[in-house]
Amino acid sequence: MAKQKAAAINLAFNHGWTYAPAPESTDHIEIKSQYDLFINGKFVAPTQGQYMDSINPANEKKLSSVAIAQTADVDKAVKAAQQASTGWQKLKPSERGKYLFRIARMLQERGRELAIIESLDGGKPIRESRDVDIPLAAAHFFYYAGWADKLAYAFPGRDAQPLGVAGQIIPWNFPLLMAAWKIAPALACGNTVVLKPAETTSLTALKLAEIIQACELPPGVVNIITGAGSTGQALVNHAGINKVAFTGSTQVGKAIQKALAGTGKKYTLELGGKAANIVFEDAAIDQAVEGIINGIFFNQGHVCCAGSRLLVQEGIKDVLLKKLKLRMDTLIVGDPLDKNTDIGAINSKEQFGKIKNYLRIGINEGGNMHQSNCTIPNKGYFIKPTIFTDVAQSSRIVQEEIFGPVLSIQTFRTPEEAIEKANNTPYGLSGGVWTDKGAKVFKVTGKLKAGVIWANTYNKFDPTSPFGGYKESGMGREGGLHGLHAYVKL
Numbered sequence: 118m119a120k121q122k123a124a125a126i127n128l129a130f131n132h133g134w135t136y137a138p139a140p141e142s143t144d145h146i147e148i149k150s151q152y153d154l155f156i157n158g159k160f161v162a163p164t165q166g167q168y169m170d171s172i173n174p175a176n177e178k179k180l181s182s183v184a185i186a187q188t189a190d191v192d193k194a195v196k197a198a199q200q201a202s203t204g205w206q207k208l209k210p211s212e213r214g215k216y217l218f219r220i221a222r223m224l225q226e227r228g229r230e231l232a233i234i235e236s237l238d239g240g241k242p243i244r245e246s247r248d249v250d251i252p253l254a255a256a257h258f259f260y261y262a263g264w265a266d267k268l269a270y271a272f273p274g275r276d277a278q279p280l281g282v283a284g285q286i287i288p289w290n291f292p293l294l295m296a297a298w299k300i301a302p303a304l305a306c307g308n309t310v311v312l313k314p315a316e317t318t319s320l321t322a323l324k325l326a327e328i329i330q331a332c333e334l335p336p337g338v339v340n341i342i343t344g345a346g347s348t349g350q351a352l353v354n355h356a357g358i359n360k361v362a363f364t365g366s367t368q369v370g371k372a373i374q375k376a377l378a379g380t381g382k383k384y385t386l387e388l389g390g391k392a393a394n395i396v397f398e399d400a401a402i403d404q405a406v407e408g409i410i411n412g413i414f415f416n417q418g419h420v421c422c423a424g425s426r427l428l429v430q431e432g433i434k435d436v437l438l439k440k441l442k443l444r445m446d447t448l449i450v451g452d453p454l455d456k457n458t459d460i461g462a463i464n465s466k467e468q469f470g471k472i473k474n475y476l477r478i479g480i481n482e483g484g485n486m487h488q489s490n491c492t493i494p495n496k497g498y499f500i501k502p503t504i505f506t507d508v509a510q511s512s513r514i515v516q517e518e519i520f521g522p523v524l525s526i527q528t529f530r531t532p533e534e535a536i537e538k539a540n541n542t543p544y545g546l547s548g549g550v551w552t553d554k555g556a557k558v559f560k561v562t563g564k565l566k567a568g569v570i571w572a573n574t575y576n577k578f579d580p581t582s583p584f585g586g587y588k589e590s591g592m593g594r595e596g597g598l599h600g601l602h603a604y605v606k607l
Contacts, residue, residue: 140454141243146233148320151182154190154343155326157197158336164189169345171320174240174462174469175453175497183319186342188351191311194340195357198282198309201337206279206307208335214265217304219332220325221258224251224297227328231321235293236453238320240462240498241416243454253578254297257596260580261301264601268306271598277605279307280383281359284352287322288365289315289464290419290520296322298595299362300339306604308360311340313352315365317465319343350376358382360604364421367518367544367589385593385603387421387585389518390546393539394424394575395561397532398432400551404573406440409524412549412575414448414460414502418522419468421590422547424575426515427504427526428535434528438506445489445502452494460522462497469498472521479505479514484525516542532561540566546586549575568594 151168153160168182186194205213224231231254232246241250268277283303287295292314303310314322326341342348346369353361353373361384363373370388377384394412396405412424429437453461463469480486484505493499504524508515515525529535539548548567550558558572568586571577578584583599585591593603 140452141233141236141456143233143237143454146230148181148234148237152184152319152323152343154184154186154194155323155329155341156190156194157201157340158330158334160326163187169316171238171317172465173237174464174466175237175494177497180237181320183316183323183343186313186344186348190342191348191351191355194311194342195282195284195352195355197337197340198311199357201335202279202281202309204335205309205338210266210268210307213304213307214262216332216334217258217262217265217301220328220334221255221262223328223332224255224258227324228252228255231293231324233454234324235321236461239289239292239318240453240464241419242458242461243456244458245416250291250294253580254294257294257297257301257580261305261600264302265305268601268605271601272605272607275607277306277601277607280604280606281308282357283308283310283360283362283604284355284358285310285312285362286349286352286365287312287314289318290416290421292318293321293325295364296325299364302595302600303360303362303604304338306601308604309338311342311352311358313342313344313349316343316345353377360384362595362603363387370591383603385585385595386591387593387595388546388589388591389544390421390423390586390590391426391516391518391542391544392422392424392547392549392567393426393428393535393565394549395428395535395539395551396430396433396437397550397552397557398430399553400433401553401573402433402437402440405551406437406444408549408551408573408575409441410444410448413524414522415576417460417463417500419464419520420576422569422576423520424547424549425519425524426539427524428529428538429526430535431528431530438526441504442487445504446491448489448491448502450489450491450493450499450501460502462499463521464498466498468520469500472500472519472523475514475517475519475521475523476503479508479512479523479525482508482512482514484508484512484514510538510541518544532557536561536564540564543589544586545588546590547571
């Protein structure tokens with residue numbers, strides 16, 4: 118660990134960063150021992166009185182208890198949203214925008230508190246919660262607040278009308294950001310919402326409910342109900358839901374698609390991914406290495422658009438691998454609240470077991486596994502950053518989404534071979550291309566079957582940009598002007 122800290126200090130000095138070894142203080146951060154459901158502007162107990170524990174994955178200790186919504190609770194929330202729908206639609210669009218602006222500003226004001234709770238509940242490094250997740254969540258509310266009274270400009274010559282009640286289900290990897298991603302455009306278009314956060318990371322969504330309450334949003338406009346898979350299923354199947362927005366696994370997305378067939382409900386699905394990060398011989402290798410690190414190890418690899426497959430042109434394989442391994446050895450794995458932590462805790466015991474199983478699969482299939490020489494805490498769910506070489510295109514760790522800090526590496530000779538390998542998976546969410554030639558960027562990216570592609574960078578997001586994929590990565594787009602389409606009938 119001392120070796121890692123020394124490397125971190127040197128890295129910080131070379132880049133002009135501040136090295137701060139002390140963990141983020143949790144003083145004045147309030148996490149209640151128990152959280153109820155947020156329905157019709159109030160926190161109410163679940164009808165059957167059942168609760169589930171929210172666990173800190175970094176130390177396996179209980180943070181709080183969270184209500185489990187049953188079918189009757191889902192029905193209450195949907196009916197509250199239906200009752201609020203008429204008044205919310207009649208409200209002047211500029212007034213709707215003001216509410217979104219208030220929420221955005223309060224997210225900023227309570228940013229430190231939200232970032233710490235996000236890291237405690239989800240295991241992600243505080244730097245990422247503080248500098249990425251919370252600011253982006255606020256930015257989405259600011260962005261769509263601006264659209265609330267400009268739908269005539271978004272859809273010129275067409276009459277954009279709200280759909281009604283949106284049932285929204287979000288994942289555990291970006292809890293607050295995904296909540297903002299879904300709630301903000303729905304409200305801007307005049308819809309009301311019933312949101313279900315993931316069972317392992319519900320706390321910041323419930324903190325958002327407190328913010329919504331403090332902003333005096335009309336009761337029932339946003340309802341937040343917690344629970345497990347059965348809660349989400351009841352929400353999807355409820356007859357009072359007019360639109361379903363889901364982000365999560367491809368398996369669950371397929372089940373939702375089948376459930377909605379023939380119902381007439383509008384839906385968007387943002388599902389899994391197995392992105393290829395393609396590095397050509399003419400790329401700036403040091404810059405590409407940083408992009409590879411960010412692409413796969415950001416948020417412990419808990420990213421649907423993670424660059425989990427690296428395709429390297431043969432001529433630079435050896436030098437790139439050497440630089441990549443050296444850079445991996447500088448990464449600090451540990452306490453998510455330590456400002457110097459690069460890779461935090463795996464989100465849950467279940468996901469930890471899944472990733473460990475994929476490591477065994479990779480070895481059994483003949484892959485050559487390399488992990489960084491870092492030490493990891495004895496308590497909590499931690500996995501060292503890992504790469505696999507000598508893997509076949511048919512290997513499960515190449516074809517299947519692992520959702521962890523595990524990178525599979527293949528080589529290619531020609532751009533055509535790189536494109537063929539990149540497209541040869543069931544997914545089509547994202548990708549990356551690293552080259553010094555602008556013409557090559559356009560040639561290659563134009564042939565990649567992916568919804569979001571970065572050139573000479575990776576994992577950069579903006580509220581103005583649409584996000585979504587093809588094939589088993591889902592359908593529809595969220596974010597930007599495209600994100601409004603999903604919440605209106607024209």
